[in-house]
Amino acid sequence: MMGSINNLLKSPTTLLILSLIVWTTSPLVVEARVHHHKWEVKYQFKSPDCFQKLAVTINGMTPGPTIYARQGDTVVVEVKNSLFTENVAIHWHGIRQIGTPWSDGTEGVTQCPIVPGDTFTYKFVVDRAGTYxxxxxxxxxxxxxLNGMIIVSVPDGVTEPFSYDYDRSILLNDWWHKSTYEQAAGLNSVPFVWIGEPQSLLINGRGNFNCSLAGAGVCNATTPDCSPYVLTMVPGKTYRLRIASIASLSAFNFELEGHSMTIVEADGNYVEPFVVKNLNIYSGETYSVIVKADQDSSRNYWAALNVITRKPGTPTGLGIINYYLNSPKKSPPTDPPSGPIWNDTTYFLRQSQAIKARQGYVTPPPPTSDRVITLLNTQNKIDGRIKWAMNNMSFTLPDTPYLVSLKQRLHHVFNQKPAPETYDSKNFDVFGVAKNTNATSGNSIYRLKFNSTVDIILQNVNTMTVNNSETHPWHLHGHDFWVLGYGIGKFDPMNDPKKYNLVDPIMKNTVPLHRYGWTALRFRADNPGVWAFHCHIEAHFFMGMGVVFEEGVAKVGRLPSSIMGCGETKRFLRH
Amino acid sequence: MMGSINNLLKSPTTLLILSLIVWTTSPLVVEARVHHHKWEVKYQFKSPDCFQKLAVTINGMTPGPTIYARQGDTVVVEVKNSLFTENVAIHWHGIRQIGTPWSDGTEGVTQCPIVPGDTFTYKFVVDRAGTYxxxxxxxxxxxxxLNGMIIVSVPDGVTEPFSYDYDRSILLNDWWHKSTYEQAAGLNSVPFVWIGEPQSLLINGRGNFNCSLAGAGVCNATTPDCSPYVLTMVPGKTYRLRIASIASLSAFNFELEGHSMTIVEADGNYVEPFVVKNLNIYSGETYSVIVKADQDSSRNYWAALNVITRKPGTPTGLGIINYYLNSPKKSPPTDPPSGPIWNDTTYFLRQSQAIKARQGYVTPPPPTSDRVITLLNTQNKIDGRIKWAMNNMSFTLPDTPYLVSLKQRLHHVFNQKPAPETYDSKNFDVFGVAKNTNATSGNSIYRLKFNSTVDIILQNVNTMTVNNSETHPWHLHGHDFWVLGYGIGKFDPMNDPKKYNLVDPIMKNTVPLHRYGWTALRFRADNPGVWAFHCHIEAHFFMGMGVVFEEGVAKVGRLPSSIMGCGETKRFLRH
Structure with missing residues (x-):
């Protein structure tokens, strides 16, 4: 008897089943699997790069607290809005919100904004281990x-296909000294006013602005807020670094001086391991890399964050890899890595293409798709304002969230005409300044057949400036997609699909569209709800670079009243 | 026949009746009496004092457009919120909102805030001529x-008790270069961070900051936005100047160099005319003064705005009185008036006391009151934050507007215990640093018997700083009150009421509480609704310096859904 139990316990699958039984039968353990967080969102003066600025914080912190959970757990976050006059909504990026589309936190798509004084409760299951x-x-x-990390560990008894001694998280960001209000007002101005390149790059919320350039602002080079991020490594040990980019604008290259990295996870999916000298990471992406502390332990090393794909106007963001027992304050004796040439698209493309699903963890894509939506990404001028458009439509959010208007059949709150499916590919020169001067703003969406398979072809082109194209990291809510392929130039619908990787494509929720390139994605429209798909550069989405997909909204359960209060949702008020 | 009609037409009363008949019988004229405005509230870069700053504008303007109407007209303002993430609410200061308490525009008291994208329609009758x-x-x-003026003229055929050739409006303000977010975050910080004195004083939205002090900001001394306000006067003509203060912090003294002013109107009520060299005006007050262009017409004169009652840290705000045919750009040959000594309380008190109702236009107050509420105004520290408190309670707004919670009997959304009626007068030293260290925050209110007569005694004291007391302009929504008296020191409930002016007190909606002084008011609780009464210094109200009165809320008609959407109002959602 004992022997057979022992045998049972040796099988990981059985262990998983056993532990599930324990979870669902023992009240103590079941309770532990709901993670309750109370967050207060408020303004506070912060000096992440030594320069003092008003920041939106969670419980006084930016980045906010990291959420830790195990696969299958439920996370409950009560968000109290204590901003003075400003609303808020929080998105759980990478969490698919299966069965809880109203908890996606996308203002205008899945909810009305949370007004000051109100508390909104997000509740969702983290159904897959990974970094979010x-x-x-x-x-x-x-x-x-207003940002932070979510770390979801594998269930007890499940082992990951790689090993490490320590698990560390690194959140990357770019940072401006002017307020996002000023940035937003500039983007919306006629003529356009650009806030300029970020003043600092932040590693785990710490940067290093040169205070002698601060002008009239309050800058204190010795405040602990801006002491550099230190990653202490014990010689010989192996580290899993969970690296995420929340950048507003910048694409990043992250390098640990003298240390190679083995990429093992991307957006919550296992990657067939491969080694890189440095990691290109786009806003909205997450990676896990394995790093071994195998270098000369008598010194420290730089962690270096550099801007790529845009001409950098920001100094390298610096952290310290501190080999235990050196002082963490000991400066590395070398110059910090300056990263790859900013416009080496071939290099960036090559790394993107190298990311494949890990053997043994491949979810093969459906071999064909039911629908192909091609999205031409152009920069346009509409009513004198610079906008981004997909197939000549620049996206604007309606005043009533789509999830409510679609579920409650309020057909008048957004344009019911389907959003444009493609563009005039034959006559479009992707390398010349775009001539599509007839773009318009609109709030049309794509309604997808439930459970159908959809391909998205993202097509990049030249902007309104000669010899200029920008990288766009596209992020899909509510799903992962298979990354079928990347290319440079105009997508060829006859030949390029033949080169799709249908064998072991990585699944991701965020993917770069390289300069002058195309990216082909496939996903199953199997998650009832309404989901945004947009460029993760915050200014670009603000300027219209996004679309919305509806699928199976009739299958969505009763909507909570808490997502309402704005626009046409007031028609449901009976007093 | 013709003769008798002519005689009829000579009588102003008949004319008024005739014109009322015309208004109510002719559709054309009736339509003309509803003033429809469409406003878009949005952020825009502005340089009112030459220094560029992001401002909240109405249709691109700050101050916003002036509303003109005749007594008895209906004003409809559709406010579209085009701020990015910030809500809005607009109060019509001095308009009593009889029958439309939901249009008072006081967030948290009479409505939920208007969220971005939403349009809220304010509709109210301007039932009395005057300056608002x-x-x-x-x-x-x-x-x-976000501010502007409302000018309500007398009905056709009605003449005012003073005459003038031209009618001009002058809106006074103070202005900071930092955002109000920074100011608010500082007020709410531990330790307290004070934004400092305003950089500029504005006359009709124009100031004159010295750009050489601008530091890192964008400052352009030659932008037309900050060319000084010019009041052109034709020699020998008489001007009615409607002067209003919307100041955030400052009390003002306004002087027209070399010209005396005759005060004839205050807060929409006729004043027994008296002549002043300069006008002390507190935030939220409006005055009309009569000025004659009777000086040497070969030169121009200064219009000078100076800070009083606080130690000034802001240069005099300057405009030009331009005698026609001089160039408006011709600088006056003299130094601008520097105003009275900032702490000459006797002088300020004397002018306050001189303001009485005009003979022939006196509405006598009820000779006695049914209830006396004494409000001790103290500065306090609560949970480490500096606050203002009345009788030791610092006011906080609940998340659900009082008008909704009271009308719909949502008793749990605010503290039902009555707000404190008085303080321990015997043991309180109004000239020493306040020892009331036990103040708390609360949202209790005063429920008034409908149609009862209420006296309010405002009692000023020393702040938390030795030898310091601040002037507070208190503003009552929904009513005018009679100003029964002012004094310095502790109010004596036995003897001071004997000195009340019950003969010809002025009625106002905003009144100063002088340094170390008291102010006694009386009003009839005859306007069904819920009404704020608060210090009009914006930072002080933000720090809790206000109370709320409810009267006859059961008589209020069905509340519009448009005021809901926040807090507990969502319980009325049925979908």
Whole structure:
């Protein structure tokens, strides 16, 4: 008898089943699997890069507290809005919200904004281990400081396909000294006013602005707020670094001086391991890399964060890899890595293409799709304002959240005409200044057949400036997608699909669209709800760079009243 | 026949009746008496004092457009919120909102805030000729630029008890270069961070900051936005100047160099005319003065705005009185008036006491009151934050507007215990640093018997700083009150009421509480609704310096759904 139990216990699958039984039968353990958080969102003066600025904080912190949970747990976050006059909404980036589309936190899509004084409760299951993020999804609050990480561990008894001694998280960001209000007002101005490149790059909320350049502001180079991030490593030990980018604008290259990294996870999915000297990471992406403390332990090393794909106007963000027993304050004796050449698209493309699903963990994509939506990404001028448009439509959010209007059949609150499916590919020169001067703003969406398979072809082009194209990290809510392929130039619908990786494509929720390139994605429309798909550069989404998908909204359960209060939802008030 | 009609027409009363008949029988004229305005509230970069700053604007303007109407007209303002993430509410200061308490625009008291994208329609009757203002009543948006004037003229055929050739409006303000967010965050910080004295004083939205002091900001001394306000006067003509103060913090003295002013109106009520060299005006007050262009017409003169009752840290605000045919750009040859000594309380008190109702236009107050509420105004520290308290209670707004919770009997949304009626007068030293260290925050209110007569005794004291007392302009929503008297020192309930002016007191909606002084008011609780009464210094109200009165709320008609959407109002959602 004992022997057979022992045999049973040796099988990981059985262990998982056993532990599930324990979870569902023991009240003590079941209770422990609901993680309750009370957050207060408020303004506070912060000096993350030594320069004092008003930031949106959670319980006084930016980045906010990290959420830890195990796969299958329920996370409950009560968000109290203590901003003075400003609303808020928080998105749980990478969490698919299966069965809880109203908890996606996307203002205008899944909920009305949370007004000051109100408390909104987000409740969702973290159904897969991995590295995720959360952030404001309203105006530009993400860049104002409202962001943080979600770490979901594997269930007890399940082992990951890689090993490490220590688990560390690194959140990357860019940072401006002007308020996001000023940035937003500039983006919306005629003529356009650009806030300029970020003043600092932040590693875990710490940067290093040169206070002698601060002008009239309050800058204190010795405040502990801006002491550099230190990653202490014990010689010989192996580290899992969970690296996420919440950048407002920048694409990053992250390098640990003298240390190679083995990429093992991307957006919560296991990656067939491969080694890189440095990691290109786009806003909204998360990675796990394995790093071994195998270098000369008598010194420290730089952790270096550099801007790529835009001409950098920001100094390298610096942290310290501190080999235990050196002082963490000991400066590395070398110059910090300066990263790859900013416009080496071939290099960036190559790393993107190298990311494949890990053997043994491949979920193969459906071999064909039911629908192909091509999205031409252009920069346009509409009514004198600079906008971004997909197939000539620049996206604007309606005043009533789509989830409510679709579920309650309020057909008048947004344009019922389907959003444009493609563009005039034949006559479009992707390398020349775009001539599509007839773009308009609109709030049309894509309604997808439930459980159908959808391909998205993202097509990049030249902006309104000669010889300029920008990288766009596209993020899909409510799903992972398979990354079928990348290319440079105009997508060829006849030949490029033949080169799709249908064998072991990585699944992700955020993917770069490289300069002048295309990216092909596939996903199953199997999650009842309404989901945003947008460029994760906050200013770009603000300027219209997004679309919305509806699928199976009739299957969505009764909507909570808490997501209402704005726009046409007031028609449900009976007093 | 013709003769008798002519005789009829000579009588102003008949004319008024005739014109009323015309108004109510001719659709054309009736339509003309509803003034429809469409306003878009949004952020825009503005340089009112040459220094560029993000301001809250109405249709691109700060101050916003002036509303003109005739007594008895209906004003409809559709307010579209185009701020990015910030709500809004607009209060019509001095308009009593008889029958429309939901249009008072006081966030938290009479409505939920208007969320971005939503449009809220204010509709109210301007039932009395006079000079009024409007402004944001949410957070510190008033100081961010959201303000303007309302001019209500007498009905056709009615003549005013003074004459003039031209009617001009002058809105006074103080202005900071930092955002009101920074100010609010500082007020709410531990330790307290004070934004400092205003950089500029504005006359009709124009100031004159010295750009050489601008530091890192954008400052352009030659932008037309900050060319000084010019009042052109034709020699020999008489001017009615409607002067209003929307100041965030400052009490003002306004002087027209070399010209005396005759005060004839205060807060929409006729004043027994008296002549002043300069006008002391407190935030929230409006006056009409008569000025004659009777000086040497070969030169121009200064219009000078100076800070009083606080030690000034802001240069004199300057405008030009331009005698026609001089160039408006011709600088006056003299030094601008520097105003009275800032702490000459006797002088300020004397002018306050001189303001009486005009003979022939006196509404006598009820000779006695049914209830006396004494409000001790103290500065306190609560949970480490500096606050203002009345009878030791610092006011906080509940998340659900009082008008809704009282009308719909949601008894749990605010403290049902009555707010404190008085303080321990015997043992309180009004000239020493306040020892009441046990103040608390609360949202209790005063429920008044409908149609009862209420006296309010405002009692000023020393602040938390030795030898310091601040002037507080108290503003009552929904009513005018009679100003029964002012004094310095502790109010004596036995003897001071004997000195009340019960013969010809002025009626006002805003009144100063002088340094170390007391002010006695009386009003009839005859306007069904819920009404704020608060210090009009925006930072002080933000720090708790206000109370709320309820009267006859059962008589209030069905509340519009548009005022709901926040807090407990969501319980009325049925979908």
């Amino acid at each position: 993020i959360y952030h404001g999804h309203y105006g530009m609050q993400r860049s104002a400081g | 203002i409007y402004h944001g009543h949410y957070g510190m948006q008033r100081s961010a630029g």
